[in-house]
Amino acid sequence: MKYSRTPALPSRLPQVGTTIFTVMSALATECGAVNLGQGFPDFDCDPRLLDMVNQAMREGLNQYPPMPGVPALRAAVGAKIEALYGHRYDADSEITITAGATQAILTALLCCVHPGDEVIVLEPCYDSYAPGIELAGGTVVRVALTPRSFRPDFAAIEAVLSPRTRAIIVNSPHNPSATVWTRAEMQRLAALLVPTDVLLISDEVYEHMVFDGAAHVSASSIPELARRSFVVSSFGKTYHVTGWKVGTVAAPAPLTAEFRKVHQFNVFTVNTPMQHGLCRYMADPAPYLGLPRFYERKRDLFAAGLASTRLKPLRTAGTYFQCVDYSAVSQLPEAQFCQWLTREVGVAAIPLSAFYEGGFEQGIVRLCFAKREQTLRLALDRLLKV
Numbered sequence: 001m002k003y004s005r006t007p008a009l010p011s012r013l014p015q016v017g018t019t020i021f022t023v024m025s026a027l028a029t030e031c032g033a034v035n036l037g038q039g040f041p042d043f044d045c046d047p048r049l050l051d052m053v054n055q056a057m058r059e060g061l062n063q064y065p066p067m068p069g070v071p072a073l074r075a076a077v078g079a080k081i082e083a084l085y086g087h088r089y090d091a092d093s094e095i096t097i098t099a100g101a102t103q104a105i106l107t108a109l110l111c112c113v114h115p116g117d118e119v120i121v122l123e124p125c126y127d128s129y130a131p132g133i134e135l136a137g138g139t140v141v142r143v144a145l146t147p148r149s150f151r152p153d154f155a156a157i158e159a160v161l162s163p164r165t166r167a168i169i170v171n172s173p174h175n176p177s178a179t180v181w182t183r184a185e186m187q188r189l190a191a192l193l194v195p196t197d198v199l200l201i202s203d204e205v206y207e208h209m210v211f212d213g214a215a216h217v218s219a220s221s222i223p224e225l226a227r228r229s230f231v232v233s234s235f236g237k238t239y240h241v242t243g244w245k246v247g248t249v250a251a252p253a254p255l256t257a258e259f260r261k262v263h264q265f266n267v268f269t270v271n272t273p274m275q276h277g278l279c280r281y282m283a284d285p286a287p288y289l290g291l292p293r294f295y296e297r298k299r300d301l302f303a304a305g306l307a308s309t310r311l312k313p314l315r316t317a318g319t320y321f322q323c324v325d326y327s328a329v330s331q332l333p334e335a336q337f338c339q340w341l342t343r344e345v346g347v348a349a350i351p352l353s354a355f356y357e358g359g360f361e362q363g364i365v366r367l368c369f370a371k372r373e374q375t376l377r378l379a380l381d382r383l384l385k386v
């Protein structure tokens with residue numbers, strides 16, 4: 001052969017391109033816009049947490065930890081779940097530390113989905129779910145949450161349940177709509193699933209951001225769900241360290257055993273000093289118990305400011321996202337409106353249509369309020385001109 005060339009590679013994920021988050025963040029930088037698009041805090045974490053991780057490094061805790069995670073951290077996570085949601089997971093056989101929630105969800109899908117299985121997702125949904133299902137050889141079955149209210153449509157979910165359904169992914173508090181499932185809704189889900197062998201992947205990364213005195217309803221708190229669930233959370237969201245990528249999965253022992261088979265050959269372990277630092281920091285529950293109040297203040301400041309603009313804020317019951325209806329301002333499709341808002345107004349947002357496969361249009365965009373007060377005020381000043 002004359003030339004050697006890179007072999008052609010048929011894509012495992014032919015539909016996947018650059019995500020809207022990357023596109024909008026790049027545009028925000030290019031235009032000098034306030035980036036309320038991608039969901040991450042623009043403030044730092046508690047310096048005590050940094051000290052604790054630093055201390056762990058200096059103590060020489062820098063080699064491989066046990067495959068499922070540092071035992072003391074797993075015990076602390078188990079104790080927290082029991083205290084908050086009343087379900088006792090065995091730290092040795094039922095809790096695993098992961099490289100963030102994204103890896104946890106992918107690993108859960110890889111361990112339970114067989115080629116030909118169906119997995120239900122409720123749109124709009126986080127962008128990693130569908131590619132994860134496809135990589136596992138499964139078929140994505142999309143059910144829309146009720147437009148505008150974003151409440152689950154149980155009749156529609158029931159209509160797609162079949163003997164091929166392996167799992168359903170539920171996310172509450174919900175990105176992007178900022179809604180929170182009620183206990184009654186979680187119980188209806190349980191009633192639907194009880195006669196089936198369908199597994200639940202419960203994405204609870206915003207578990208500590210539920211507002212107005214409401215309580216987060218974890219799948220672990222409902223026995224009929226707990227026994228079929230992978231309950232996923234993320235320290236990144238809870239402790240303002242999204243770049244650390246440390247998460248957790250709690251699941252009954254037989255599910256955890258299968259999960260760990262994949263985890264072991266996927267990441268094997270998650271970085272050691274972070275785990276020790278997080279474990280020490282968790283000894284004080286105040287940071288996560290105080291999170292609703294912390295984010296409620298930002299939500300209220302931002303929503304009060306938005307009330308003076310022509311954008312109509314939807315109710316945020318949880319997460320650090322604020323959806324706004326822009327139909328009084330523009331008839332542009334959501335993605336084009338976000339481009340315009342970034343370029344002309346100087347505020348980056350994310351179109352809700354990006355969270356639907358077919359690009360469903362509702363005239364709603366998502367803004368992130370996990371920002372310093374000065375950042376939110378600057379964005380509000382600009383949005384007043386819309």
Ligand SMILES: Cc1ncc(COP(=O)(O)O)c(C=O)c1O
Pocket residue numbers: 039099100101102103126171175203205233234235236237242245246247
């Ligand atoms: C609903 C949802 N699930 C999972 C994740 C991923 O979390 P992690 O950064 O821990 O992988 C995010 C992050 O934005 C999210 O919004």
